[in-house]
Amino acid sequence: MSTVAWITARGLFGRRRVLLLLPLPALLVGLALLCRAYDVNPAEWGPPVLVGLGLAVVLPVVTLIVGTGVLGSEVDDGTIVHILTKPLPRRDIVLAKLGVAIGVSAVTAAVPLFVAGALADSARLGLALAAAAAVGACAYSAFFLMLSLLTRRPVLLGLVYILVWEGLLGNFVSGTRVLSIQQYVITIADRIEPTVLLDSKVSGTLSVVMAAIFIVGCTVAAVDRLRSFSMAGETS
Template sequence: MYNPTVARLTYRAVLGRRRAAILFILPALLLLIATSVRIFVGPDDQIAADLLGGFAIAAMVPLIGVIAGTGAIAPEIDDGSIVYLLAKPVKRSTIIFTKLIVAIAVTMAFSAIPTLIAGFILNGNGQQVAIAYTVAALVASIAYSALFLLLGTVSRHAVVIGLIYALVWEALFGSLVPGARTLSVQQWSLALAEKIATEGLIGSDVGLPLAVSLLLGVTVVATWYAGQKLRVLKLAGEE
């Protein structure tokens, strides 16, 4: 299911100069803010939870997911080079699965690790805040990668649509509108964080069983459908 050659090409595409620069900006900003808060305010559990929830989970993780998820396949479809990959004796499901693994790895590396470091900077993992939000970032990375990889296979405007989703739906509606929270990856991931941190510091409007089911369901369905779209794309290329 995993193809090293496809993985190498995908890493090269996702971590190209322009995308890599963007990938580093948000984690660096998070660490800078966390360091400044620790210096000027000192360790505070609630501030740590608010910053990691409001910036890391609500904005940084989905935005990095957009860059990694769409970047794993959208550029190849846009410039037509995907046809050469599809011409190789590699199963389409293997291509999608490999690209998903790369997108997940990149998203986790650029979101979960900085979240963990920022949490320790802010309050030394007091009340398990750093660990809780790191777990949230890890599970959210998987779902976002699958969603945005799918988006990259179905639209030539994947990045724009992904940014709208990340900034409008997740960061705005997913945080403020009660009805939208149930359909928010952010809220699903926070349900896990809520169970890890001290009670009252982190909240989610989605129960843990439902959150886990939705995370798994979205990841599986998005990955499967991306594979189906890629199969159709190959047939179109052959005609």
């Protein structure tokens, strides 16, 4: 399992795709520093930067890039066959790759969110945002990893989920928020450190429970799908 994780991490950081992780976090920190330098009221720039950019764009997009890359690229180029021939339970393969995706995504998103939150209000808000981002990274990673096994266009479907379901419908149709990871993250951060800069629209209990369901449910579905890949390979 550790070997699979190491190979996955090495492959991920060896691709040009990893360069796509840098601009958005840098933009988030840069905007926060700029607003702080010009002494702009945090009530004016906090919500659009922390939520509109940080939680609604940086976190899900970074996780989409990583989550669909740790296994999806191997499915696309056919090297998934080499992994499936190893004497490893499919569960261990998925968990190893999911662990890498969560670790990379959480660090890449949580660090700039901590910095931006500290600049907007306090270190406590920064820590709350970082902790919530870590939970979001778990849920998003499991979801996008599952998509990479279910479809050949996981990035496209992931963007549809982020932009249409969470971005468009989530702001205007209240019922869709129940299945919005973004809303869970906002609520968790707001419960850890209540602030006017965050506008939570779902309950704390619902956020924790649904985040757990996303993580467990998508992971189980990914393991089951990978088992079907194995069966197909054995019969072909």
